[in-house]
Structure formats: structure tokens, C-alpha cells
Amino acid sequence: MKALFGRKLNNIKELRETTEEAKKDGVIGSDYTVIREVELSDSEFKKFASNFLEDQPWIKNSDGGSNEKGELRCIRVINKDTGEKILSNTEGYEFSRYTAIAD
Structure with missing residues (x-):
């Protein structure tokens, strides 16, 4: 699977534009x-989605990074009411350092 990740984007509007x-x-x-x-x-x-750079209680600093195949390790964040999905690669932080729109 492939996705277009943006680095240190503030919010979903910026993510969509990028x-x-x-x-x-x-x-x-x-x-x-x-x-x-x-x-x-x-x-x-x-x-x-209004502030990707805010620390989240459900993100651990061990999340993110890459695996042995070079794939980015992501958390898929799902809006359970609308089905909208965002990918978050934290790169060792407790916020979404890299984000993408999930298909």
C-alpha cells in the first residue's frame, strides 16, 4: 500500500491541500x-484532525518509524461515525509527525 505523507502538517485542511x-x-x-x-x-x-501536532494519549513514542522492508509503520485513525481515515506515523514522538489520508 502507498500513501502521500506530509511532514508536520497542522491539520486536516493542510493535509488535504498538500x-x-x-x-x-x-x-x-x-x-x-x-x-x-x-x-x-x-x-x-x-x-x-484540527491539530495533528498535539500529543495524543493513544500514541506511544514506540509507534512509527519503518519496518525491515522500509515500509512506514502507521496508526490508522478512524472516525467511527463517518468512516474517514488518517494515517499517522509518529517517528518516535507522541504526536502525528507524518500524516496521510488513508484510502
Whole structure:
């Protein structure tokens, strides 16, 4: 699986804009694997999506990074009310250092 990841994006609006620009420019996404899923209510998801750089209680500093195949290790964050999904690669932090829109 591949996704277009943005580094240190503030919120979902920035993520959507950056993703569209990358698609227009023909950028190829990065390989990733999902290490776990987190389901959030609509209000929790909106709060998370309004500030990706805020530490989250469900992110551990051992999440993220890459595996032996070079795939990015991600948490798939799911809005359980709408089904919207965001990938989070924390790179050892407790916030979403790299984010992507999940298909």
C-alpha cells in the first residue's frame, strides 16, 4: 500500500491541500503498513484532525518509524461515525509527525 505523507502538517485542511498538490505534481506515495487502528468518535476525530501536532494519549513514542522492508509503520485513525481515515506515523514522538489520508 502507498500513501502521500506530509511532514508536520497542522491539520486536516493542510493535509488535504498538500495531498492534492502532490497528486497534481505526480508525486508517488510511500509504502506503509498499519501497526494498529484507533477508532475515535466524530468529536474526538475532529479535535485530533484540527491539530495533528498535539500529543495524543493513544500514541506511544514506540509507534512509527519503518519496518525491515522500509515500509512506514502507521496508526490508522478512524472516525467511527463517518468512516474517514488518517494515517499517522509518529517517528518516535507522541504526536502525528507524518500524516496521510488513508484510502
